[in-house]
Amino acid sequence: MKVRSIFNRIIPGRLATHGGWMFGILMLGSALSVRAQQTAQPALRFADVLTDNMVIQQNKPFTVWGKAGRFEPVKIEADWLKTAVVVQADDHGDFIGIIPVPKVQPGDFSEHTLQISSGTVARVVLQHILLGEVWFCGGQSNMQSPVSDILDGKAEAAQADYKNIRLFNAALNFSNTPLDNVKGQWMACTPQTVEKFSAVAYFFARQLHITLDVPVGVIFSGIGASAAQAYVPRAVLAADPLLDSAYLQPYLKSEKSREVIDGGFSFEKVTRPFLLYNAMIHPFVKLSIRGFCWYQGESNRNERGGYTHLMHTLIQSWRSNFGQGELPFYFVQVAPFFWDQENPDLADYAFFREAQANILRLNNTGMVLTMDVGEAKDLHPKNKKPVGIRLALTALHQTYNRLSVVYQGPQMKTVGFEKGTAIVTYIPETIAGGLKTKDGASPKFFSLAGEDGKFYAAEAAIVGDQVKVSSSKVKRPVALRYAFTNYAVTNFENGNGLPAVPFRTDSWREQK
Template sequence: MYSYFKIVFKTAVFCLISAFTYAQDLSFADPLGNHMVVQQNKPFKVWGNAQPGAIVRITADWASSPVEVVADPYGRFMGILPVPKAKRGDFSPHWLRLDSNETTVQLEDVLIGDVWICSGQSNMQFGMDEVVNAEKEIKKANHPNLRLFYAGLNFSNVPIDNVNGEWKSCDSTSVRKFSAVAYYFGSKLHEDLNIPVGVVFTGIGASAAQAYVPRRVLAADPLLDKEYLQPYLQSDRSKEKIDGGFSFEKVTRPYLLYNAIVHPFKNLSVSGFCWYQGESNRHERESYTLLTQAMIKSWRAAFAQGELPFYLVQVAPFFYDLEDPKLADYAFFREAQEAVTALANTEMVVTMDVGEAKDLHPKNKKPIGLRLARTALNRHYGRLEVDYQGPQFRDVKFEKGKALVSFEPESVKSGLQTNDGMPPRFFQVAGADQVFYPAKAVIKGNRILLSSKEVKRPVAVRYAFTNYPVTNLENKEGIPAVPFRTDNWQEPD
C-alpha cells in the first residue's frame, strides 16, 4: 500500500513539475518585435509561446481576418498570415496581436518591406564607428524606415529557438555599432526601392564557416565529416559544457553558431542572405568550396523559401605578416571562394581595390555594401540597368610574344579604366617553365594587351593572383576586375 501511494505521489509531483516546466507566458518568438519589418508578398509565419493546448488568435491590421492555432504540449504555436506587396513610398506603421486565455500581446510600429540576413566574421561585424569618416557617416544615418536587428552572440550544442536582440529604427545611435557592410547594403536598397528594409546581422569575428553549418549536414558528407566534424567530435573540446562566452577557438567549432544564431531565425520570411567570411578558413581549398555550398543549401532548406539569393564577399588583400609580393596562397583561397558561385542564385562581390595590404580589417566598407546592393538590385529585383559585375575574364590569345586578354562583354559594356589613371597593375605572365613575371599592361578598348621582357613566349596569364595586390583596374561603373588565372598549375606547397 505504501508503495502504491509512493508511486501516486511521485506521479503527481512529476505532472506538477511538467506543468510548470511547459507553462508559458503568451509571447512572440524573439525575432519578432516592435519596429520590425515583415517580409512583403510572402506567407508570414507568426510563432511563439503560450499555455500548452491554449487557443492563440493571431491578428494583423493588414490581414482581412485573424488566424487561430492551438499551442502544442510544449506551449509552442505557429500561424501563417498573408502579407501584401509593399508599395513604393508607403511607410505606414502596422500592428500585430496575439490573444489567448484573456491575455493580449501586441507589436507596434511594424512595417511591410524586405528583410535580409547578413552574416560572417569580423569584416561583416565591423561597425560603423570604425569606417572611413565614421562620425560624418553616422550623423547622416537617419533612416527611420530602415530597421536593424543585431543578434547577440551565443553557442549551443543543439538547435535552439531563442536569440538576443531587438529591432531598432536606424539612427545615429542604433547604427554606431551595427555592421557597416550590412548598413550600407540596407540603406542603398531602402533608398532605391523606396520601401521599408529590415537588416539582421548575426555573426561574430574570427568565426569559421563550419560553425554555421548544421551537424547533420556535416555528418552526411564524407569530406565534410572527415575535415570538420570528426576532428571536433573526437577531441576533448566536444565534451566541454557550452556556454555563451566568446573565445577565438570556440567560434571555429562546427555547428555551434548555426544552432544558436542562425536556427532561431529559420521561421522568419526573408528576401535573402549576404555573407562576408573566409579569413578563418584561408588554408582550405576544395573543402571550403564544398563547405560553403553545403551551408547555403542548409540555410535555404531551413528557411524553406526556395533558392533564396546568397551574395558573398571575396576576402580583401592582406599580407599575413609575410612581405613577399610573389606569394599566392591567399589568391588560391579566393579562387575557392569564387567556385562557390557555381551554385544557383549565388553571386560574389570583389574587394581587391578597397583592401589595405597590411590591415586585415580595411575601413572602406561603403563600396562593399553598395556592391552587394547593386548585385541584389540587378539579380533579385530585376533592375537590369544596374551594373553589378566587374570585368570578368573570358579568354586570352597569345601572339608574337604578347598576350591579349578579353573579358565577358556584359562585364565591360561601359568600358575599361583604372581608378587612378595609371596603367593596370598586377598582371603576370609565364612561359612553359611556370615562372611568373610582372607584365606591362595596356588598355586596348575593352581588352588588355600584356608583354614582358622576361617572358618571350607566354603561355599563361594571372591577374591580381597574389596575396595582397590592391588593384586599380575596373570598368567605367567603378566595379573592380575579378582576379583570375588562365593556367591550371598546381599550387606550390
Template sequence: MTCLKKIYISIFLSGSLVSAAGQTTHLHISPVLQNKMVVQQNKPFKVWGTAKAGEEIEVKADWLSSKVSVTATEKGHFLAILDVPAAKAGDFRNHQVEIRTSDEVVMLDSLLIGDLWFCSGQSNMQFSLKEDKHAAEELPHAADANLRLFNAGLNFSEEPLDSIAGKWQLCTPETAKDFSAVAYYMAKKLRDSLRYPIGVIFTGIGASAAQAYVPKDVLATDSQLNKSYLAPYLASPKAKEEIDGGFSFEKVTRPYLLYNAMIHPFRNLSIKGFCWYQGEANHFERKIYTHLTQTLISAWRQVFKQGDLPFYYVQIAPFYHEKEDPALAFDAFFREAQERIADLNNTEMIVSMDVGEARDLHPKDKRPLGERLAYTALNRTYGYLNVTYKGPKMLYIQYEGNKAIVHYAAQTIVGGLTTRNGESPAFFALAGDDQVFYPAKAKITEHTIELTADSVTNPVAVRYAFFNYPVTNLQNGAGFPALPFRTDHWPEPLIK
C-alpha cells in the same frame, strides 16, 4: 478594468508580455518577433511561440480583414501563418499584430512591411560603422525610421535554440554606429533605391569559421565534411566541454555551435535573401571550402524553406600576412575557391580587391562593398537589369608572339576598361613554359589589354592580381573592379 485589459495595456506600452500582478504568463512569442521589426513583404509572416497545451491562439494583423486561429500542441508550441501584401514605394505605414488567448494578449507594434535581409560572417562583416572610413560624414545622417536594424547577441549552443538575444531598432546615429558597416551600407542603398522599408539582421562574430554555421546533421551526413570538420571535433576533448556563451578564438571555429545559437532561431522568419562575408578563418582550404560553403547555402535554404533564396557574398580582402612577397599566393588560391561557390544557383561573389589595404586585415572602406551587395541584389533579385553589379571578367587570352591579349566578357566592361588612378593596369604577370611568372607591362587598347614582359618571349600563361595582397586599379567605366584570374592549372606551391 478587467485583468485582460491590464495585460493588454502593459503589452502595448512595453512591446513584451506582461501579466497582471500575481498572474503567471503562458503566452510567449519568439524573441525574433518584436516591436519595430520589418515584416517581409509578399511572403507569409509566421508568428510562433508557446502557450498552454491545447489552447487556442488568435492572431490578427491590421492589414488583414480576418484573424487566424491555431491550437497549441501537446508541448505548447504554436505557429500561425499570415498573408502579407506586396510593399509599395512610398508606403511607410506602421502596422500592428495582436496575438491573443482567452486571458493573455501580446501586441506587436510599429511594424513595417518591406524587405528583410539576413547578414552573417566574421569580422569584416561585423566591422562596425563607427570604425568605417566614412563614419564622420555618414553617422550624422544615419537617421531613417524606415530602415530597421537587428544586431544578434553572441551565443553558442550544443543543441538548436529558439531563443536569441538582440533588439529591433530604428536606424539612428546611435544604433547604426555599432551595427555592421557592410550591412548598413547595403540596406541604405536598397532603401534609397526601392523607396520602401528595409530591415537587416546581423548575426555573426569575428574570427568565425564557416563550419560553425552548418547544422550538425548536415555535416554528419556528408562524408567529406564529416571527415574534415565534424569527426575531428567530436573526437577531441573540446566536444566534452560544457558550452556557454563566452567568446574565444578557438570556440568560433567549432562545427555547428554558431548555427544552433545564431541561425536556427530565425528559421521561421520570411526574408528576401542572405549576405555573407567570411573566409579568413578558412583561407588555407581549397575545394573543401567551396563544398562547405555551398553546403551551408543549401542547408540554410532548406531550413528557411523559401526556395533558392539569393546568397551574395564578399571576397576576402587583400592582406600581406606580415610578408611583402608577391610570390606568396595562398590567399589567391583561396579566392579561386570562393569564386567557385557561385557555381551554385542564385549566388554571386562581390569583388573586394580595389578597396583593400594590404597591411590591414580589416580594410576601413566598407561603403563600396555594402553598395555592391545592394547593386547585385537590385540586378539579380529585384530585376533592375540596367543596374551594373560586376566588373571586368576575363573571357579568353589571345597569344601573339611575345604578347598576350586579354579579352573580357562584353557585359562586364560597361563603359569600357579604365583604371581608378589613371595609371596603367597593375598586377598582371606572364609566364613561359618554365612556369615562372614575371611582372607584365599592361596597356589598355579599347576593350582588351595587351601584355608583355621583357623576360618572357613566348608567354603561355597569364595571371592577374594573383597573390596575397594586390590592391588593384583595373575597373570598368562603372567603377567595378576586375576579377582576379589565372589561365594556368599548375599546382599550388607548398607553403614553406
C-alpha cells in the same frame, strides 16, 4: 483542492498557537506555491525575433510563432488582414501560424500592428511594424565591423537617420543543440543605433532602401574570427563523409566537445562545428526573408576545394531549413592581405579567393570583390561602404530584376597570345563605361609565364575594350594571371568604378 482542506491538513488543532499558526501559514504558502508551479502556463509571447519595429517580408507568407498555454487557442491578427487566424498551442505551449502579407508599393512606409491573444484577457501587440524587404547577413569580423570603426564612420553615422530601415543585431551565443531563442531587438536606424551595427549590412540596406523606396530590415548574426563549419548543422556535417571527417569527428573526439558550452567568446570556440548554427542561425529559420549576405573566409584561408564544398553545403542547408526555396546568397570575396609575409609573389591567398569564386557554381549566388578597397597590411580594411553598396547592386540586378544596374567589374572572356603579347577580351556587359584605372596609371598586377611556369611582372595597356600584356622576360608566354597574388590592391576597373575580376589562364597546381 480547496484552500481550507490544505489548511486543515497542515495545521492540526493542537498547533493552533501563535507559533503554530505561523508554521501553518508558511506551510500553506509553500503548498500553494507548489500547486501554482504545477498548474502555471507559459506566458503568451511572440518568438524572440518578432519584436516591435521589425520589418516583415512583403509579398510572402509570414510565419507567426511563440509561446502560449498548453493546448490553448491563439488568435493571430494583423491590421492588414480582414479576418484573424486561429491556431492551437501544442503540449509544450508552442504555437505557429501563417498569415499572408501584401506587396507594398514604393513610397509606402505605413506602420502596422500584429497581435496575438489567448483566452479573454491575454493579449500581446507588436507595434511600429513595416512591410518591406528583409535580408539576413552573417559572417566574421569584416561583416561585423561596425559603422563607428570604418572610414569616415563618424560622419556616416551622423547622417544615418533612416527610420524606415530597421536593424537587428543578434547577441553572441553558442549551443550544442538548436535553439529557438536569441537575444536581440529590432530598432529603427538612427545615428545612435547604427554606430555599433555592421557597416556592410547597413550600407547594403541603405542602398536597397534608396533604390527600391520601400522599408528594409537587415539582420546581422555572426561573430569575428568564426569559421564556416561553425554555421553548418551537425546532422548535415555528419551526413557528408568529407565534412564529417574534416570537421565533425575531430571535434567530437576532442576534449573540447565535452566542455560545458556557454555564451562566452574565444578565438577557438568560434571555429568549432555547428555551435554557432544552433545558437545564431536556427532561431531565425521560421522568419520570412528575401535572401542572405555573407562575408567570411579569413578563418578558412588554408582550405581550397574543401572550402568550396563546405560553402555549397552551408548554403543548401540554410535554404532547406529556412524553407523558402532557393534563396539568393551573395558573398564577399576576401580582401588582399599580406599575412605578415612581404613577398609580392606569394599566391596562397589568391588560391583561396579562387576557391571562393568557385562557390558561384551553385545557382542563385553572387560574389562581390574587394580587390581595390583592401589594405595590404590590414586584415580589416576600413573602406566598407563600397562593399555594402556592391552587395546591394548585386541584389538589385539578380533578385530585383533591375537589369540596367551594373553590378560586375570587368570579367575576362578570352586570352589569346600573339607574338609574345597576351590579348585579354572581356565579357561585354561587365565593361559598362569602358575600361579604365582609378589613378590614371597603367593596370597593375598582370603577370606572364612561359613553359617553365615561372611568372614575371608584366606591362599592361588598355587598348579600346581590350588589355594587351607583355614582358621582356617572357618571350613566348603561355599563361597569364591578373591580381593573382596575396596582397594585390588593384587599380583596374570599368567606367562604373567596379574592379576587374582576378583570373588565371593556367591550371597549374599551387606551389606549397
